[in-house]
Amino acid sequence: MISLQQAWQQALAVWDASVALSPPRPWHGEPSAGDGSLACLDLETRQIMVNLDLLQALGAENSLVAVLAHEVGHHVRFPHTVGLVASLRALETRLLPPGTASLVNLFFDLLVNEVVGRTRAAELAAVYRGYVEQRQTELGPTALFCLSVYQAMWPGIPVLPPTAVARMDRYEGWQGEARMFAQTFFALSDPYLQFVYFCSVLLRYIPQDGGRGACGPLGGDLPQPAAEDLAAAALGNPQADRALQEAETRGWLEGKVAPTPPLAVLQRLAGPDDSLHHRMVAAHYHRLCETYLFAVEVRRPAPEQGEVAAATLPWEFGDDPHLIDWTTSLLAHGALAPVQPLQRRQEPDSPASDSPQVPELELYLDTSGSMPSPYERLNSLTLAAQILATAVIRGGGRVRAVLYSQGRPQVSDWLYDEDVARTFLLQYAGGGTEFPFATLAENCRSQREAVTRVVVSDDGFVWDVARPDAASVMAAALDASAQFLALLVVYAETSARRGLRPLLAHPAFRPVLVLEPDDLAGAAAATARALLDR
């Protein structure tokens, strides 16, 4: 077996590219343990790690160059960007049945291996053949079909052992299909069209359980997109849409592929990973906010927490001499001040907005069941609240959020970070609607300065303010507020205004009413601009 360094140089020569990767290092894992991956890229060290023990166990010791070239190929060309991986993962949620394991890695493996196989087909075939002979029960029909494509591409070089061929024989005409696939797939120039064609063919070979077996010896080695990449990809792109149209024209897909709402795509992409789902949904709403906040101001740094002087304490040898307050020391001890100095420390003060023009915003967000969960479908109230919060914080202000439905509301601290604010506002309760008048009253009492209060809700707020106990609380709140805005989705504007009539007389109260939930985000952006312009 050649040395790792020599193999590395030859692998780089396959792609004729200089790469920002450290030379590979061996990874000595149990050949029978783990997911059977031969190599992977450590993104922290930017080093390819190759399992030499497994390579030997597969009887493919002479395939080291091909294995390294395969990994280099993923790094330099297929995929070209992590964004493309995210886009294809989003696209496959529209093409494959729910619960299907992702085929994106197999897709890029085909592209990489076609290039590597031009000079090192026998080496690649030895890796796959060894793996199938030893672990073929772990490989599902989708992976075996991809291996049959290699067999079709490299006639005379066996890839599939007879037992694997026998397993595939239940799919009539599979060998002819693999040959046709090999002669068609690599002739398609657009990666999206290639991927749609790839999925349309492999669809047949996806087992009932979605195919969650091993990904093969050279699988599981793609860079994984971040939540933000996936959230962006869920919005779709024109290239993918054109590929779907062409696939429909060519009859690759039966029926039209309907657009899938982005949140549904994110749900499919996340699978059982709740943490990933939450991050993707947060990123999705962030992107939506940005489309409304087009007049992005330069972000001012969060206001420094001020300090105020605390009470004096005796200064002792070893304390910081800069803390000595000589004036107070002289006043307290006269001539003995030099031997009995007093020190005064600074304590943090409650921070305040650094600009009196930028409002302090107290947001009351209705998270009742009248709107869907923001994780399942677009929640217009949540988005509107996020737009307001983001705009005020970016303008140098601060936001406190009160999330209410029924029962005890959730109240945040004063928030200065827009990511923290948006994340807080993504919470959802469902259930009934009951405006938290007690919390409103308490906030009005505890807040020294008049703040801007905005309620983001629907007709539920109109009904709530009509309650007998609401009138006095609302009157006090309006008096204590710089402004009190009600940003509401209502069924009928006339009846809503009738219900809000007792409040309309107060100069601080302003209703912002929309009839369609989709219009609320624009209204929130306009409201934010108005608040920041005052």
Added chain:
Amino acid sequence: MTSPLPVAAMQAALHAVALQPPVPPDVAIAVVNDCLRLAGRVPVADATWDAWWRDSHPSWTAQVGMLGAWLMDRTPQGLTIGWMGAATASPDRVLESFFAAIAPLSAEMLRNNPYRQEEFVRRWGACWGASMAGETADQSAARLAWLDYRQTLAEYERARRARREESRRRPGMKSGGGDPEPTGEGGARRRDE
């Protein structure tokens, strides 16, 4: 002894031609006949060309246009003239067999698919008895057999029929099992009901 066909270079020349506007069939026919004249052979009669044109499949005009444009390139032209001169079979027979062999290759395939371009080039050389540079006869035959689109399509048909039957039983997104590549006959053939 005629020159062997350098497959990769000739395929590249065909690919370059495919990117340009198509050559009208009349011009292409004239180019082919000129090659025959330069090879010292009798050109194919106009009536024969007319019969081929009249009785041909829809892709024929594009195929002959591609052939004519390709033979305008000096290197394929020079090689072809050599093969034409050395061939013992009549040019009519050779051309007829060539067009029959490439019949399934649509214009779009020839424009976009390197495997179909390679098949086109190899079949042209093989029809005139040329060997492929750097290959034994067995290797060339094996490669051409692998590239044979008609054969590939026939094998693929079994899979396509089975796929349609399976998709009827499979819930969710269904693969239509349509044509891998458009045939150029007024768009892709629609699936059978």
